Amino acid sequence: MTVLDQVLDRIDADLAASHERLFAFLRIPSISTDPAHAADCRAAAAHLAADLQGIGIAASLSETAGHPVVLGRSGDGDAGRVLFYGHYDVQPVDPLDLWESPPFEPRIVTLPDGRKAIVARGASDDKGQVMTFVEACRAFVAVTGKLPLPVTILIEGEEECGSKSLPAWITQNRAALGASLALVCDTGMWDAATPAITTALRxxxxxxxxxxxxxxxxxxxxxxxxxxxxxxxxxxxxxxxxxxxxxxxxxxxxxxxTDPPADVLAAWRKLDLTPENFLKPVGLSEPAGERGRSVIEQLFSRxxxxxxxxxxxxxxxxxxxxxxxxxxxxxxxxxxxxxxxxxxxxxxxxxxxxxxxxxxxxxxxxxxxxPAVAVPWDLPQLAAARRALTDEWGRDALLVGSGASIPIVADFKRLVGMDTLLIGFALDDDRIHSPNEKYDLRSFHKGIRSWARVLAALAA
Amino acid sequence: MTVLDQVLDRIDADLAASHERLFAFLRIPSISTDPAHAADCRAAAAHLAADLQGIGIAASLSETAGHPVVLGRSGDGDAGRVLFYGHYDVQPVDPLDLWESPPFEPRIVTLPDGRKAIVARGASDDKGQVMTFVEACRAFVAVTGKLPLPVTILIEGEEECGSKSLPAWITQNRAALGASLALVCDTGMWDAATPAITTALRxxxxxxxxxxxxxxxxxxxxxxxxxxxxxxxxxxxxxxxxxxxxxxxxxxxxxxxTDPPADVLAAWRKLDLTPENFLKPVGLSEPAGERGRSVIEQLFSRxxxxxxxxxxxxxxxxxxxxxxxxxxxxxxxxxxxxxxxxxxxxxxxxxxxxxxxxxxxxxxxxxxxxPAVAVPWDLPQLAAARRALTDEWGRDALLVGSGASIPIVADFKRLVGMDTLLIGFALDDDRIHSPNEKYDLRSFHKGIRSWARVLAALAA
Structure with missing residues (x-):
């Protein structure tokens, strides 16, 4: 049995406890935009730092002009070091009367189609996604006593109100980061069955x-x-x-x-992002971009x-x-x-x-x-992460673009020179920023397993 | 000595009295848009009707949905009858503190370049212009006992607030008008030396x-x-x-x-309506209309x-x-x-x-x-009026267009089938609608003489 298999088994065995730890994190109403919740934001940061310390990751709060960041470091030296980024703050909860249960009292519900999901503000965006990475680290430490590669963990508290303090903090703490690749868990799957890595942001x-x-x-x-x-x-x-x-x-x-590589274009062509299912819901039918380019090219690479x-x-x-x-x-x-x-x-x-x-x-x-941000198509860690996700989900992981900007990714490139792999497990129906936000138990469980595989692959 | 010469002499001899009669008309503050001045409007109408009666023109007030119109008729039958249109109402006077003298206390001032002018609200628009026609009629009656042709006079009291009641009144009183040609004195000269007839409204x-x-x-x-x-x-x-x-x-x-006749175009080409003096004052330099068409064509006939x-x-x-x-x-x-x-x-x-x-x-x-309104270029009365104006001013009368619409002219054509000759003596510096409105004494005097010549020419 390989080390990775042992880690994956450990994740499966510990899943109920993982749920409890996520629930404890979700109970802290860390609404960053509301000054009345400033103490809750600090409490959420302290809670997370203590949890990382419990795993054996040196972690502490670091002050910014706004809410503090959680900064953790594991492993010696910076060779092969990766930085994991996420955020502990959440969106406001209004309109409160549309929530079917209190937003900071997480519970597991069964959806009409039989899926089970955790419902709470932050269940998906981004506490649930952050904890997929933390739980993967915990399992590695439990099995091997350490992480398979040097890891820096940076969890901020102002993402939902514009990450105003972060660029200055990064500039001042560049040396403490020490990584050459960032991993971000704040995006989604292509669909419930198909994992995806977002490699390009316009x-x-x-x-x-x-x-x-x-x-x-x-x-x-x-x-x-x-x-x-x-x-x-x-x-x-x-x-x-x-x-x-x-x-x-x-x-x-x-x-x-330049155009994406042929295999990426071929994978895109197999997807169902057609005018019928992308444009029809908003009342349109005819792609308005460059003639001869598919809807997905017009969005991701043009x-x-x-x-x-x-x-x-x-x-x-x-x-x-x-x-x-x-x-x-x-x-x-x-x-x-x-x-x-x-x-x-x-x-x-x-x-x-x-x-x-x-x-x-x-x-x-x-x-x-x-500027646009794009991971080089030939980056070795991209191929490694893609294989790891494919192994976990049993379906080729897609390399996708995003039409919209994610400023922190541009900042990582601009301020630190880091490329970023955006790997997330959210689904389109997660209702992020809306009442009754949820995160599928399957996203959480297989998300943890995915990160275990990605860490192992990057360490190889 | 011809009858016309006698009439012109009479006009010259009676000029001081003409001034006094205009002053009396100007002293009535007939601001049509202000309900507080409704009685003044009726008083102005009554004043004018009485003046026409004094000349021997059967005149009375005729009610409308708003302020009354003054309707006068002279002569028997409708053969060759012309209708003169003007308005007795005036614009509001605010800002009052910018007037150098009270707006309804007319006085004669000497302008910096030596011209003399009557200053008062309505001096030009339109009481002064209306009185040029009335005084010409008075002189004809004084010399010959009657007007040289059948004349209907229609002076309304709502022009400055949109002539709202007039179309319905015209429809109801079409038979009383009895004219096949309208004369309107509510426009301007080309410049202080050059008379003009406006023959086309876009x-x-x-x-x-x-x-x-x-x-x-x-x-x-x-x-x-x-x-x-x-x-x-x-x-x-x-x-x-x-x-x-x-x-x-x-x-x-x-x-x-269709294009205007060659002689009209040739006359336009001699005018100084160049990009330099038409566009430069508003900060432009390059005519934006059809290439190859002069500024004046772009405004008047395109x-x-x-x-x-x-x-x-x-x-x-x-x-x-x-x-x-x-x-x-x-x-x-x-x-x-x-x-x-x-x-x-x-x-x-x-x-x-x-x-x-x-x-x-x-x-x-x-x-x-x-629709646009245009007097047929070959209308015999147009040529007659043009010759009359040319005789008075010693300079070829221009046939001009106006880029803007004048609704009453379209109504005359639409409701009664009448063409309209727009002949006026206002100047660009008359400050109509503004404080210190004025009418040059020369416009008033030669305006009266012009109408005498036009009436004589139309009667010939």
Whole structure:
């Protein structure tokens, strides 16, 4: 019997106790955004630090400008060290009257389809997911006396209110982290049967543009025709931002982008993320991105441009015959690996300016610029983690992207140079941030076993 | 000495008394929009009716749903009868503290360049202009005992608050009008030396369009790319409403439009309505209408399209990564003779619908539709009036268009089938609707003489 098999057996045997330990953690109402719960946040951090110490992991609270972080270190030296990140804080619980049982009194329920789940605020996001990793560590220590590789554990308390204090803390404590790879358990499975590693997060570039034509609002009867209308200018420019094939027309926009490897694309093609089941629920039917790219490519590996807001002229009830002086839009770009936000920003601004009539001007406001984050497709630890998950779930683990940004992952890359493997066991029906949040017992149990396999694989 | 010469001499000799009569009219604060001045409005109407009766014109007040109209008739039968229209009501006077003298105490001032002018609310708009016609009639009656042709005089009291009651009154009193041509004195000269007849008023078609894509707002990270953005759809459609030559691209939009006669175009080309002096004061420099058409053509004889308002998505401070469900715009068209508003409306809606992605829908709201009004270029009375004005001012009278609509002119055409000659003597610096409104003594004096010549010419 291999060490890993012994660890997995230990996990199975200890599962009831694991439930109890998660329940104790869930009972602490660590709502980070509510100042009335500041002491609860500190209590949750102290509870977790004590639990890690009980396993033999040197852990303590470390102060930040806000709620403290829990920092634990196990093992000697930094060779092969990995950092596990999660958060102990939770979302508020209102509307409280929609909860079927008190949010901080966790209980096990049986769902209509027979699945069993833990119901409580934080059951999935992120206390349950954090404890899958902690329990895997506990089993390793119980069987072998130690973890199979050096591990740093960083659990913050402000993720649900924007992780405001964390970047500064990381900058100050970079040396204490000592890892070259981050593991994050705050994402989901592809579906209840299929594990997934999120390897790419799109970046975001968000610009506001203001077009000025005349120096005051004009009467459209007295001036209509000869007088430049800035809404016409704006719609003309933004209406040309995509060509008829859905491609973004900014020169150089796609420079530097590479396609995922063939095996990843092949795996994606087998998935059921079709227009029918992705777009139909929101009332759409026709993929609006680049023609010839599947919905999943458009989301995971291709950039996108959206006009998030537009305004100008008269927008009240009825009619007003005005040619406004100004028109405005908020335009954002979802970026992928290979695209530099500053370069795209300048290219967008040049695109607008090149299309301005000579008597109009444009000013820009920079709202956000964050690059995409992507794990290199050929990273050895990625392949190792993927095999480990595949072994546990009996189904090929998918490498997926996420259309949205997760700032901490970009911070790890930017501040510490770490790549991140996002491995999580949440399901789409977990109701995170909503009443009656739950975490499937199967996610919890096989999540612990998954981490045991991943740690073993990374240590190999 | 001709009769006309005698009439003109009489006008010159009676000018001081003409001033006094205008002053008496100006002293009545007939602010139509303010219910506190309802009795003043009726007093102004009664004053004017009494004055007409004094000339020998049968005149009386006729009730409407609002303030009464003054209706006067002179001459027998309706052969060659003309209708003179003006209004006795005036704009409010606030801000009162910006007036250099009380607005209803008319006085004669000398302007910095030596011109003399009457200052009072209504001096130009429209009591002064109305009295140019009344005084011409008075002089004719004084010299010949009668007017040279049958005349109906219709002076309303609600022009400054939208002429709400007039269309219904006209419909009910169509037979009493009895005229086939209307004369209106409520417009301006081309410049202080050049008389003008406004022969064309653009029509207006005003539509609101609502584009719907998804059935709810979406997160642009999770959906950006595959999900259709209705602002992108709207900007794409409206951004294509004009081609690179400034022409409107709606199929059939220009059908039925004819150019003015060569002599009118030639006269326009001599005018100084250049980009430099028309656009520069409002901060523009490049005519935005059809390439190859002068500024004056773009304003007077060509249709235009304007987006008067646009909105959708997030328009507050900062950024929000939303793909909205809906986007909106208000779009209006200035129409010229030959264009039918309903036809253009349907063509615009078809243009939008033809460019909609299959999973988007568009709904439309009809705000306004009014056809252009144009006096036929070959109307004999137009040529006669033009010659009369040219004789008085010693400079060719211009035939001009107006980019804006004047509803009463459209109503005369629609309800009574009358064409209208808009002949006025206001100047750009008359400050109508503003404090210290004035009317040049020269406008008043030569305005009276102009109407005497026009009446004589129309009677010939």
């Amino acid at each position: 970046g975001l570039l968000y610009e506001e543009v203001e077009i000025t034509a005349s120096n005051r609002d004009l009467h459209s009867g007295l001036f209509g025709g000869p007088a430049r209308n800035p809404i016409r200018v704006l719609t003309n420019i933004l209406g040309g931002l995509h060509d008829d094939d859905g491609r973004i027309t900014i020169p150089g926009f796609y420079d530097g982008i 950039p996108a441009a959206d006009i998030n807001g537009i305004w100008g002229g008269y927008t009240g009830a009825g009619s007003k015959t005005v040619i406004p002086s100004k028109a405005f839009a908020k335009v954002s770009f979802r970026l992928v690996a290979g695209q530099d936000p500053d370069t795209i920003r300048q290219a967008f601004r040049a695109f607008v300016r090149a299309r301005l009539p000579s008597d109009c001007s444009a000013t820009f406001e920079d709202h956000t610029g964050a | 029509g207006l078609l005003y539509e609101e369009v609502e584009i719907t894509a998804s059935n709810r707002d979406l997160h642009s990270g999770l959906f950006g790319g595959p999900a259709r953005n209705p602002i992108r759809v709207l900007t794409n459609i409206l951004g294509g409403l004009h081609d690179d030559d400034g022409r409107i691209t709606i199929p059939g939009f220009y059908d039925g439009i 249709p235009a399209a304007d987006i008067n308002g646009i909105w959708g998505g997030y328009t507050g401070a900062g950024s929000k990564t939303v793909i909205p469900s809906k986007a909106f715009a208000k779009v209006s068209f200035r129409l010229v003779a030959g264009q039918d508003p309903d036809t253009i409306r349907q063509a615009f809606r078809a243009f939008v619908r033809a460019r909609l992605p299959s999973d988007c829908s568009a709904t439309f709201e009809d705000h306004t539709g009014a």
